[in-house]
Amino acid sequence: MTERAGQVLVGTVMGDSLLESGCEFCGACIDVCPVGALTETAYKWERPARVEQSVCAECPVGCTMTYEVNHWERVVRAVPELNAPSNMGQACFKGKFGFEYVNDKRRIRKPLVRRDGELQEASWDEAIAAAAEGLAQRKGSAFALMANPRNTNEELYAAQKFARVAMGSNAVDVASNDRPGIVEGLQDTFGYFAGTMTTWELADSAAVMVVSANLTEEQNVVGVPIKRAVRAGTQQLIVIDSREVELTRYASLWLRPYPGTDPVLLGGLLRCIVDSGLADMEFVNERAEGWDELVACLAPFTLEAVAAETGVPAEQIEQAARIYAGSGPAALLFGGDSSIGGTRRTLSRMVAALAVATGNVGKHGAGVLPLYQGANAQGGFDMGTWAASLPGHHLLDEADARERFGALWGVPVPDERNPGNRSLFARAREGGIKAMVMLGDHVHYEDGTLGDVMGALDALEFLVATSAFPSEITERAHVVFPAEVWAEKTGTYTNIERRVQPLRKVAKNKRIDSRSDLEVLCAVAGAMGAQGFSWNGPAQALDEIAQVVPEYAGISWERLLRERLDIVTTPSDEPQPTQVMYTGNVLTGLQWPVGVSDDGELFVDRFRHGKARLQPVAWHSRPEVDPQFPLMLAHGRVLLEPGRKPNVTVVGKRNRIEREERFVLNPADAAAARLGEGDAASVTTADGAERRGVVVLSDAVPAGVVSLTTLFGELAAEVDSSDRPDPMNHIARLNAAPARIAPV
Ligand code: SF4
Ligand code: SF4
DSSP states (O other): OEEETTEEEOSOTTSOOGGGTTOOOOOHHHHHOSSSSSOOSTTTTOOOSEEEEEEOSSSTTOOEEEEEEOTTSOEEEEEEOTTOTTTTTOOOHHHHHTTGGGGOTTOOOSOEEEETTEEEEOOHHHHHHHHHHHHHTSOGGGEEEEEOTTSOHHHHHHHHHIIIIISOOOOEEETTOSOTHHHHHHHHHHSSSSOSSOSGGGGGOSEEEEESOOHHHHSGGGHHHHHHHHHHTOOEEEEEOSSOOGGGGGOSEEEOOOTTOHHHHHHHHHHHHHHTTOSOHHHHHHHEEOHHHHHHHTTTOOHHHHHHHHOOOHHHHHHHHHHHHHSSSEEEEEOOTTOOTTHHHHHHHHHHHHHHHTTOSSSTTOEEEEOOOSTTHHHHHHHTOBTTEETTTEETTOHHHHHHHHHHHTSOOOOOOOOOHHHHHHHHHTTSOOEEEEESOOGGGTSSTTSOHHHHHHTOSEEEEEESSOOHHHHHOSEEEEBOOGGGOOEEEEOTTOEEEEEOOOOOOTTSOOBOHHHHHHHHHHHTTOSSOOOSSHHHHHHHHHHHOGGGTTOOHHHHHHOEEEOOOOOOSSOOOHHHHHOSEEEOOEESSTTSOTTSOSOSSOBTTBSEEOOOOOOOOOOOOBTTBOEEEEEEEESOOTTOOOEEEEETTEEEEEOOEEEEEOHHHHHHTTOOTTOEEEEEETTSOEEEEEEEEOTTSOTTEEEEEEEHHHHHHHHHHOOSSOGGGGOOOOOOEEEEEEEO
C-alpha cells in the first residue's frame, strides 16, 4: 500500500511498472489479498463452479495447488496450497499463471493418421491399428521412445516397459534428461539417482552452497527457504556460478569460475577441507568406504592449480571450504548448468564426496539436491525411463536385475546401452533408428540441447506422436494421438524431495477426444499382442510399480488419498484470502522409501548399500577454445539491478523493457579485443545470435568470460506476449556459450 496525496493505492513503491520493480510474478500478492483488489487479469470476473487440488506440472518442486474450474470446465485460477509440505503456500510465475494452455482452443481434437501423405482424422481404433502396424515392422534397436517430464509415473513406467517389452529396444529416455550425470554420481556414491533432503529443511541449514543453477526460474520455490534464512541471518549462502543469477544477491560469497570448471573447483574445496583438518573423520570412517583412494585422487587439486584453472582466487576457495565445512548442517544444491558433457558425473561425485567428508548427509538441514528440470524428472529416474537404468535405480549393466525384470515381464530385457537422449537423435539422423514414439513436446526439441531433433524426425520411416497441440513434431508424424494435458489426468508425480504426490483430474474438455499417454501406450501394446499392459487405470499401474520398485513399496492410490492434513479453519466475518479459505484436506503425498525417516531425510543410519561408496574423481581441464569464439558468454538474469533503471515502453497493451546491455569483461580480454570501458561492442555466439551493448571492465570476471545480466522482466514480457499455447514449456535454459566480442 502506498499513500499519495491522501489516497491509499495498491502498487509498487514509486508507481513503476511491475517489469522494473523486481517483481517475480509469483502472484502471492493476489493470493493474500482478502478483498479482491488484486486479482488475475485473465478470468477476472469468473466464479469457480468447483475447486480441485492437484500438483503443478512445470518443475520438479511439485507445488500443490488448488485449481478453480468454471461451469465450462475451464481452469480459471491456480492458488498454491497454504499447508502443503512441498510448497507451504508458495508458487512461482509458471505454476500461478502457466496453466492457461489447458483451456486453449488450438488443441488437437481427434486422432490423425497419415494417408496419401496427408494427416487425416481417424477413429481411435484406426489410429491404434495404424500405430501398431507401423511399429511392429520396426522392432528392436531400430525403435526409440522419448517420454516427457510431464508424464506421470504410471506413464513413464509404461513407456519404458513399452520400449523394452513390446518393442525389444532399450532406446528410451525423457526429453528433459539431457544431463543424467548430475544424478549418476549420487547413485555411484549413495545408491540412488536422487537427492537426499527436503525443500523446506533448507530453512534450517546453517550453510547452503548452490552450484551452477538458476533456482529462481527453474526450481523457484526451493529458493524461498534459502532467502528467508539468509534474511533472518541464520544461514550463509555460497553461490558458485559464472552468471549473475537472483541468488547471487543473497550470497555471503559468490565464486565465479570459468564455465565448465565447477568440478575442479569442488575438488579444490574438498582438498582444502581435507588439508585443513575440517573433514568429519568419525563420520567418514563409520559411514563410507573408498576415502583413501579419493584423497589420493585429490593430489592435483592444489589451491594454486585450482585457482589457475577456474579463475577463482585461492582465498575465496578457502573461505568457501570453511563456510561449508564449519558452519553446522550444510546443504549442497547443484544444477551443472555450465558443466560440459561427461564432467557432470564428476561434479555429482564431488558433491557426494563433499557431503560425506563433512558429515553433511542424513541429518536435518544437511544433504544434497540435484537441480534437474522437468516436473516428473525424478519419476523418470525411479521408473528406469532411460537407457542407463531399470526401474528401482538398478543399472542396466546389472545382469541379475535384467534377469529379474525379464522374468517379471516375460521377455528378456535388451542390454544395448544408449549413451543418452542427444545421441539417440543423432542415431536417428544417421538412419540407425527407423521408428519413434514421441510423447508430448519439450523446449529441448527446439533449443539445440538435443541437437537437430527435427532433422532426426525427418529421417525416420515411422513416427507416432501424442500431443495436445499441433507442433513441428506432429507435422512429421504418421499417427497423432490427441493427448490429455496434466490437468486432465489421474496419476502420480514424484518431486525433487522424492515425494510421490497424487495428480488428480482437475477438468475435462468434453469437446476434445483426448486420452492419456498411459491409455495410448497400453492400447498400442495390446494391438501388437504384447503382454502386461492390461491395467484398468493408473491405480493398477501404480500397484505394479509398488511391486517392482522397492522404494515405492507401500504406495498405492488409495493410500495417497488417505495421506492428508486436515486443516481446521476458524470461521470469520472478516474477508479472508483465497488461500486461507481453500486450505482444508491437504494431500501430502508419501516420500520414498516410505516410513524410513520422520522428516524425509535419506540415509539417516545407512546408505542404500550400507556404506557410502566414495568414487575416484578426475581433473577435467577446460575444453579447448575455438579460435573463432575465444570467450564464454555467461548470461545470467536477475529480478532487479539497483541503480540501473530500465526504460519501459508500451507496445499494444503490454509493457516492454528496453535498456542498454552491458558486457562485463576482464580487462585483459578487453585489451585483446581492443575494447575499453564504455565502448560499443557486439557479442556473437556460436549459434549465430548477436547482441549489442557497451563494455564494462571488471577484475571480478575471470579471463575468458564475457558476463551479461538481463532482467527477469524481459523474460516475463516475452512469455506474456508469446502466441504459443504453452509458452512455459518453451523457456530455454541460460547455458554458457562460446562467443566472440568485437567493437561496433
Ligand atoms: S513478487 Fe509476487 S508478491 Fe511481489 S508484487 Fe510480484 S507477484 Fe506480487
Ligand atoms: S516452483 Fe515449480 S512446481 Fe512450484 S509453482 Fe513454480 S513451476 Fe510449479
